[in-house]
Amino acid sequence: MGEFSPGLEGVVAAETAVSEVDGANGRLIYRGGYLIEDLVPVVSYEEAAYLLWHGELPNESELDALRQQMASARNLNKSGRGTLMAIDPGTDPMDVLRTVVSAQGASKTLAKPTLEEAIALTAVFPTIVGAAYRRRQGKDPLEPRDDLGHAANLLWMMEGKEPSAEKAHWVDTYLVLLADHGLNASTFAARVVASTGSDLTSCVVGAIAALKGPAHGGATLAARNMLDKVGSAANAEKWLTEAHARHERFSGFGHRVYRTYDPRAKILREIAKTAAPELHETAARTEELALKILHEAHPERPNATNVDFWASVVLTGAGIPKELFTTVFATSRVSGWTAHVLESLSDLRIIRPASRWIGPEPGKKPLQLAKR
Amino acid sequence: MSNNAYVPGLEGIVASQTAISMVDGQNGRLIYQGYVIADLAEEMSFEEVAFLLWEGRLPNRSELDALSLELVGHRTLTQPASIALDALPKDTDPMDVLRSVVSVQGVEHRLAKPTVPLAIHATASFPTILAMFHRRKLGLPPIKPRADLGHAANYLYMLNGTEASPEIVRALNTYLVLLADHGMNASTFTARVIASTESDLTSALVGAIGALKGPAHGGAPAAVIEQLELIGTADNAERWLRDARKRKVKFMGFGHRIYRVYDPRAKILKEMCRRMNPKFYDLASKVEEVALQILHEEHPERPQSTNVEFYSAGVLQAIGLPKEYFTPTFAAGRVTGWSAHVLEQAANNRIIRPQSEYIGPEPRKPMPLAERG
Numbered sequence: 001m002g003e004f005s006p007g008l009e010g011v012v013a014a015e016t017a018v019s020e021v022d023g024a025n026g027r028l029i030y031r032g033g034y035l036i037e038d039l040v041p042v043v044s045y046e047e048a049a050y051l052l053w054h055g056e057l058p059n060e061s062e063l064d065a066l067r068q069q070m071a072s073a074r075n076l077n078k079s080g081r082g083t084l085m086a087i088d089p090g091t092d093p094m095d096v097l098r099t100v101v102s103a104q105g106a107s108k109t110l111a112k113p114t115l116e117e118a119i120a121l122t123a124v125f126p127t128i129v130g131a132a133y134r135r136r137q138g139k140d141p142l143e144p145r146d147d148l149g150h151a152a153n154l155l156w157m158m159e160g161k162e163p164s165a166e167k168a169h170w171v172d173t174y175l176v177l178l179a180d181h182g183l184n185a186s187t188f189a190a191r192v193v194a195s196t197g198s199d200l201t202s203c204v205v206g207a208i209a210a211l212k213g214p215a216h217g218g219a220t221l222a223a224r225n226m227l228d229k230v231g232s233a234a235n236a237e238k239w240l241t242e243a244h245a246r247h248e249r250f251s252g253f254g255h256r257v258y259r260t261y262d263p264r265a266k267i268l269r270e271i272a273k274t275a276a277p278e279l280h281e282t283a284a285r286t287e288e289l290a291l292k293i294l295h296e297a298h299p300e301r302p303n304a305t306n307v308d309f310w311a312s313v314v315l316t317g318a319g320i321p322k323e324l325f326t327t328v329f330a331t332s333r334v335s336g337w338t339a340h341v342l343e344s345l346s347d348l349r350i351i352r353p354a355s356r357w358i359g360p361e362p363g364k365k366p367l368q369l370a371k372r
Numbered sequence: 373m374s375n376n377a378y379v380p381g382l383e384g385i386v387a388s389q390t391a392i393s394m395v396d397g398q399n400g401r402l403i404y405q406g407y408v409i410a411d412l413a414e415e416m417s418f419e420e421v422a423f424l425l426w427e428g429r430l431p432n433r434s435e436l437d438a439l440s441l442e443l444v445g446h447r448t449l450t451q452p453a454s455i456a457l458d459a460l461p462k463d464t465d466p467m468d469v470l471r472s473v474v475s476v477q478g479v480e481h482r483l484a485k486p487t488v489p490l491a492i493h494a495t496a497s498f499p500t501i502l503a504m505f506h507r508r509k510l511g512l513p514p515i516k517p518r519a520d521l522g523h524a525a526n527y528l529y530m531l532n533g534t535e536a537s538p539e540i541v542r543a544l545n546t547y548l549v550l551l552a553d554h555g556m557n558a559s560t561f562t563a564r565v566i567a568s569t570e571s572d573l574t575s576a577l578v579g580a581i582g583a584l585k586g587p588a589h590g591g592a593p594a595a596v597i598e599q600l601e602l603i604g605t606a607d608n609a610e611r612w613l614r615d616a617r618k619r620k621v622k623f624m625g626f627g628h629r630i631y632r633v634y635d636p637r638a639k640i641l642k643e644m645c646r647r648m649n650p651k652f653y654d655l656a657s658k659v660e661e662v663a664l665q666i667l668h669e670e671h672p673e674r675p676q677s678t679n680v681e682f683y684s685a686g687v688l689q690a691i692g693l694p695k696e697y698f699t700p701t702f703a704a705g706r707v708t709g710w711s712a713h714v715l716e717q718a719a720n721n722r723i724i725r726p727q728s729e730y731i732g733p734e735p736r737k738p739m740p741l742a743e744r745g
Contacts, residue, residue, distance in 0.1 A: 003386065004386040004387075004388075004389055005385070005386070005387075006722045007568065007722035007723055007724050007725055008382075008385070008387055008724050008725065008726035009722075009725070009726075010376055010726075010727060011376060011379065011382070011385055011726045011727060012376050012377060012378040012379060012726065012727050012728065012729050013378075013379070013382055013726035013727065013728065014378070014726075014728045014729070015378050015728065015729045015731045016728045016729070016730065016731065016732075017730065017731050017732030017733075018732075019730075020728075020730035020732065027735075029730070029732070029735055031732055032732065032733060032736070032738075033732055033733035033734055033735050033736045034735070034736065034737070034738045035735055038737055038738055039738055042738050042739075042740050042741070043738065043741075047741070055732075057738055057739065057741075057744055058741075058744070059741070059744040059745060060741060060742070060744070063741065078459065078461075079459050079460050079461065079464075079472075081459075082455070082456065082458075082459025082460075083455075083456040083459050083460075083472065083476065085455075086451075086452040086453075086455035086456045086459065086476065087452050087456075087476060087479055088452060088479070088481075090481050091479045091480070091481060092479065092480055092481060092482065092483065095475070095478075095479040095480060095574075095575075096479070098475050098575065098578060099456070099472065099475040099476050099479060102468070102471050102472040102475050102578065103456060103459065103460065103472045105468070106460050106461070106464045106465070106468035106469065106471075106472055107464065107465060107468060108461070108463045108464060108465060109465065110465065110585070110587070110591065182727070182728050183725070183726050183727060183728040184725060185565055185566075185568060185569050185723055185724055185725050186569070188565055188724065188725065188726060189562055189565045189566055189579055192558055192561060192562045192565060192583060193558075193562055193579065193582045193583045193586070194586075195381070195558060195586070195588070196558050196559070196583050196584070196585070196586020196587070196588045196589035196590075196591070197586035197587045197588045197589075197591065198582055198583060198585045198586035198589075198591075199585065201468070201582075202471065202581075202582025202583070202585050202586075203582065205471060205475070205578055205579065205582050206562055206566065206578070206579030206582045206583065208575075209566045209571055209575030209576065209578050209579040210565060210566040210569050210571060210575070210579065211569070211571075212483075212569070212571040212572065212575050213566070213567075213568070213569025213570040213571035213575075213723075214483070214569070214570045215568070215569045215570045215723045216569035216570075216571075216723065217569075218483075218569075218570070256723075256725055347380075348588075349380050349381040350381055350558055350586075350588045350589065350629075351381050351382050351558055351561065352381060352382065352383070352556065352557060352558050352561065352629055353382035353383075353384075353385045353386065353387035353388075353556050353561060354382075354383075354384055354385060354386050354387065354555075354556060355386060355387065355388045355389065355390045355394075355555050355556040356386050356388070356389045356390070357389075357390065357391070357394040357403075358389045358390065358391050359390070359391030359392070359394065359403070359405055359406055359428075360391070360405065360406030361406065362394065362396065362401065362403040362406055362407075362408065363403075363406070363408055364406045364407060365407075365411060366407050366411055366412060366415065366416065366430055367430065369420070369430075369431075369432070369433060369436065370433070372430055372431070372432040372433070
């Protein structure tokens with residue numbers, strides 16, 4: 001047996017062509033070999049999803065077909081709807097998503113994951129997220145709009161009004177940027193579930209469950225909460241110095257893989273200037289000081305800003321309340337999760353690592369209950 | 373990018389340190405917290421073993437009473453969970469029912485850290501979910517849980533509406549104990565990956581249910597029955613199996629990545645089968661003999677051992693469970709192990725984020741939409 005590598009750091013658990021995080025050079029490559037910064041100016045979320053699923057960008061007719069297929073799969077079925085309406089409106093939106101996706105995908109017999117299912121699952125996320133949001137506010141869920149793109153429909157499902165082109169574009173860019181990211185914990189969870197021959201819904205439910213954790217998808221909310229505590233650019237120095245003295249962790253900094261500035265954070269930082277000018281000012285000052293403090297504390301560490309930090313600013317600018325951040329992250333990442341599951345089917349082998357025993361010496365005899 | 377080589381299936385890679393269970397494949401031993409499974413299986417109640425997995429030691433009388441009381445107190449579904457259960461079509465796969473209703477039963481307003489009481493509550497709910505759905509499918513009214521019955525007895529009571537015989541209860545209890553944990557199997561590993569992001573216990577359990585559903589993991593015991601039904605009689609075993617092999621049909625219930633000798637759980641279940649389900653046993657033991665012979669002829673170097681699913685099928689059949697409830701009942705046992713692993717992971721956590729090796733094309737520039745062919 002090999003050495004124990006906590007967190008499986010450095011262990012290669014899959015071969016993939018879906019995406020590559022080139023941490024040393026600060027590059028994120030999506031399937032087909034495209035750098036994220038090259039894709040963002042030319043593709044919508046639907047095109048990025050198509051790319052992750054097929055390995056090629058769609059042409060106009062392929063894109064139209066995908067848009068239509070997604071638009072027609074936006075409604076909840078009876079199980080999904082019944083389950084949604086059964087849940088207390090104050091429930092954590094990630095729990096709503098986990099549960100309703102599970103019910104929506106409940107089936108009679110075990111089916112092998114398919115692309116059609118991946119498309120349908122991706123299409124329905126905004127419906128669930130929008131409904132979770134509206135129910136929290138005591139409002140009824142809305143019907144999806146089949147004439148809107150994926151990002152615009154998400155905002156519609158939340159607010160019940162058509163978003164400005166600008167807002168829809170910010171959300172769309174965010175969705176493109178977060179759609180895949182190598183073998184992160186939620187994607188890995190999806191691949192482990194898939195490795196047993198289970199169905200696509202089970203894989204996606206497992207991935208949602210993993211994304212919920214504050215050490216993963218919950219980090220965007222943590223970054224925004226920190227910015228709320230900082231309050232203003234003028235207060236940043238005082239707050240960060242004091243927080244550091246209290247050993248409080250700065251949210252939105254550091255990543256296991258990137259050794260340089262996260263390319264997604266760079267793009268979001270630029271958008272944040274227009275999307276949320278005031279919060280951008282606070283965030284920019286916070287970033288500057290946080291990086292300085294972290295560098296002084298650990299000069300050896302590449303303590304770069306991560307995607308969550310600037311994502312929290314852009315999502316705020318797009319009008320997405322912070323309690324929905326993780327669900328919007330999931331709304332993007334579901335295309336990556338499903339692409340990984342579909343990829344893994346071509347060479348399915350159960351993922352079953354080993355463990356090291358650190359318990360008592362085996363073979364002790366149990367005492368009878370009365371003698372314990 | 374990593375300099376390390378890709379390890380398919382993470383075989384042999386140590387992903388966790390654990391004191392919960394150990395699969396000693398060389399010697400055919402399964403250890404729970406230091407105890408050999410054979411010393412626990414027919415002596416301990418499921419409740420005692422659950423306590424052992426969660427707390428690291430066997431309970432004394434008052435601890436066991438407290439645990440039993442806590443389990444009994446959480447056998448009822450929340451109202452949203454009952455409504456959600458009724459919203460699913462009657463012909464839904466019970467594993468999908470379990471995945472969905474456990475998810476509803478565990479919804480929270482704020483993220484909570486995994487705790488033993490939460491593990492107890494989840495464990496208590498599994499039989500209720502399965503029994504309620506089974507009865508609904510049959511058009512029968514749900515049965516209220518009985519506070520005076522133990523975990524295994526109450527499950528059978530809620531399924532059937534009548535008290536099962538002590539022998540049947542004991543058999544189910546032993547099955548649940550045998551299946552309660554098994555090292556870093558795929559569903560347990562899924563639960564630990566989810567817990568490693570600091571997510572909640574319900575999320576980890578829901579993910580684990582999804583993984584257990586796969587036929588390469590927990591989804592196989594029903595397939596054993598189906599294959600035996602196809603074989604039909606002991607006399608037909610040799611002909612059917614040899615013929616099946618030519619068609620590359622997989623023998624259900626054989627092979628395991630870890631055991632090099634006979635699975636100790638299979639040994640116990642085989643003996644139970646012999647006592648409780650002689651008809652199954654006569655056919656199954658003949659099929660086992662021939663299957664092992666054929667597998668040995670093909671791969672003399674491989675330890676082609678009978679796995680736990682093979683004789684599980686016969687025991688669960690004798691208990692009277694419909695075959696679509698085999699895997700969910702496996703889950704009802706394993707939920708104790710899953711939650712124990714989640715607690716262990718949370719106590720000493722580091723996010724589980726392995727690397728991947730990129731096998732796609734070299735970086736290139738995307739074409740604008742209008743220019744794509």
